[in-house]
Amino acid sequence: MTTQFFFILTLLVGLLASGCSEAQNKNKNMKETDKNADMTSKIATKELMKDSIQKTEEEWKKILTPEQFYVLRQKGTERPFTGKFLVHNEKGVYTCAACGNELFTSTQKFDSHCGWPSFYDEIKGGKIKTVTDNTHGMVRTEILCAKCGGHLGHVFDDGPNPTGLRYCVNSLSLDFKKD
Numbered sequence: 001m002t003t004q005f006f007f008i009l010t011l012l013v014g015l016l017a018s019g020c021s022e023a024q025n026k027n028k029n030m031k032e033t034d035k036n037a038d039m040t041s042k043i044a045t046k047e048l049m050k051d052s053i054q055k056t057e058e059e060w061k062k063i064l065t066p067e068q069f070y071v072l073r074q075k076g077t078e079r080p081f082t083g084k085f086l087v088h089n090e091k092g093v094y095t096c097a098a099c100g101n102e103l104f105t106s107t108q109k110f111d112s113h114c115g116w117p118s119f120y121d122e123i124k125g126g127k128i129k130t131v132t133d134n135t136h137g138m139v140r141t142e143i144l145c146a147k148c149g150g151h152l153g154h155v156f157d158d159g160p161n162p163t164g165l166r167y168c169v170n171s172l173s174l175d176f177k178k179d
């Protein structure tokens with residue numbers, strides 16, 4: 001009776017452990033895929049930005065706050081509903097926080113309720129560049145400042161008229177010039 005009980009117990013523990021390690025392996029593989037996607041995105045960005053302002057990480061760290069550095073240079077994302085430009089309705093121009101490049105006007109801003117400042121269009125003239133971003137198991141279009149290569153956010157095709165676009169931008173990537 002006792003022997004049988006221990007036999008079943010051992011079997012159960014064994015099954016449980018193998019299940020766990022399988023999950024861990026899967027997790028490891030996913031991380032590996034994400035790492036590769038991240039590398040591909042970084043290489044594509046480097047190629048796209050070869051004519052932009054070139055600074056070393058140390059030089060950018062002197063100009064930017066640690067939070068701005070994380071978003072602009074390391075393609076980070078600020079937590080939703082925390083950015084200073086999410087609820088911001090002054091008239092003026094939104095510029096790149098790293099280099100001052102004029103990116104969006106206040107009239108292009110709309111309330112998307114997605115947690116980040118959103119714009120339905122950009123200031124024309126090639127001020128923003130896009131690159132395919134395959135990280136986090138998604139296919140998204142990343143937007144970058146064309147002048148300095150700073151990460152701004154992503155652009156989606158679920159925006160309002162007249163463009164149907166939604167530029168989802170980190171407040172940390174932006175500065176503002178009042179009219």
Ligand SMILES: [Zn+2]
Nearest residue numbers: 096099145148
């Ligand atoms: Zn810039």
